[in-house]
Amino acid sequence: MELCDEAIKELSSIYDEESMDTFVSLYFDGKDRKFIYRREKAVMAVLKGEELDNFVKTMEEIKEFLGKKHAGNVAIFASHKHAYFKVVDIPVKIKNLLVVDSSPYIRPLVELTDTWESFTLVLLNTNHAKIFSISCGKITEKKRLSAYIMNKHKKGGWSQARFQRLRKGSIHAFFVEVMEELQKYANANIIIAGPGQAKYEFKSMLPKSLQEKLVDTIDVDIEDEHDLFEESMAVMAEKEMEEKKDTMQHLKKEILRDGLGVCGVDDIIEAARNGQIELLLVEKGYKLRGWICENCQAVGKGTAKECPYCHGKTSEADVIEEIIEFAERTDAKVEFISGDEIKNLGHVAALLRYK
Ligand SMILES: [Zn+2]
Incomplete structure (x- = not known):
């Protein structure tokens, strides 16, 4: 499991059982402090009693954290009442947002992971290899390997044929080593990159289980990591778009029959x-005003003074x-789609596990 996915899973399972507005979700670009001040003032004008008290204490904790730490893009989910404080580093620029609700507001985080699908990247030539894991657009070097491979036939006494055989053998041994490491770190998507033929030789050695995860191979100089990261993310974005098209087609067929x-x-x-x-499709940017029941967690659009199911108290929510x-919470995959197709389907659609 990737870092971001784990965080989302955890965050989605947390809520205030009394449905009080106790969780602060702050998406912050690390710069615009005035934004926090403004939102803080606005929220304090609305909240009362225990909720207000909790908000003030929670914000103190958040500001203390921001005061002593870096100024990068970050998402913070916190509640003083629940002794909860979770920080998720965001590798790209995000829109500032401060939401107070009975549960962490995870949508921007989910949208972000959908945009940046995680993958494993292998950069190699015949004697150097690096394995990177890219999750939420963040690059982490997992493993660096190298081997001594004779490149030139210098020593006397060996025939050219014998030299070539030995050289091939040691490259093969090195690739086996890289493959074993890759097996440890590979997630659902693999990209192999590097100069010349090495990447193709390496690719042909992979077992079927890894071959199936291979998204693409990229021709790149071994030193050229920066370009490689950009290109591999573009490859993943294109793959994602193709998959979304296919999913949409599949969904429409399922609805028709x-x-x-x-x-x-x-x-x-x-x-x-x-x-x-199994798979939830949401129109990008679409929000719908509705209510949630504080007693049974039922959700509906529009307004409802009381829950139609249990007559419990309701509060306003984004459906x-x-x-x-x-x-x-139920392990479904969530994807965001823009365009008329999803709009015409009523802004949200899904493929079910069973009926
Ligand atoms: Zn209810």
Whole structure:
């Protein structure tokens, strides 16, 4: 599991059981402190009593953290009442946002992981290899390997043929070593890169289980890491787009034959609550005002003074965020799509696990 996915899973499972507005979710670019001050003032004007007291204490903790730490892009989820404080480093520029709710506001984080699908990158030539893991757009070097390989036939006494055989043998041994390391770190997507033929030889040695995960090979100089990162992310973005197109086609077919495809907010809410969703598709940027029941966690669009199911008290909520949280809690994959197709399907759609 990747770092970001783990964080989302954890965050989606947390909420205030009394449905009080106790969680602060702050997405911060590390620069605009005035933004925090402004939002803080606005929220304090709205909250009262225990919620206000908790908000002030939570913000103190957040500001203390921001005061002593770096100024990079960061997402902080915190609640003094629940003694909860979670920081997720964001590798790209994010839009400032401060939300107070009964649960962490995870949508921007989920959208971000959807944009930056994680992958494993192997950069190698015949005697050097590096394995990188890229998650949420963040690059981590996992392993660096090198071997001494004779490149020139210097020593006397050896025939050229014998030299070549020995050289081939030691390259092969090195590739086996790299492959064993790759097996430890590889996630669902692999990209192999490097100069010349080495990457193709390495590729042909991979067992089927790794071959299946191979997204692309990239021709690049061994020193040229920066360009490689950019190019490999572009490769992943293209793959993601192709997959989304396919998913959309598949979904439409399933809806037409009354199979495992559903669409529209009401049907999706029900499917999400039942844990039926395998893959949730959400229109990028779409929000829907609605309510959540503080007693039974039922969700609906529009307004409701009391819950139609249990007559419990309701509070205002973004229906789409609630659907995403339900989906994450039940291990569904969440993807964001823009364009008319998803809009016409009612802004949200899903492929179900079962019916
Ligand atoms: Zn209810």
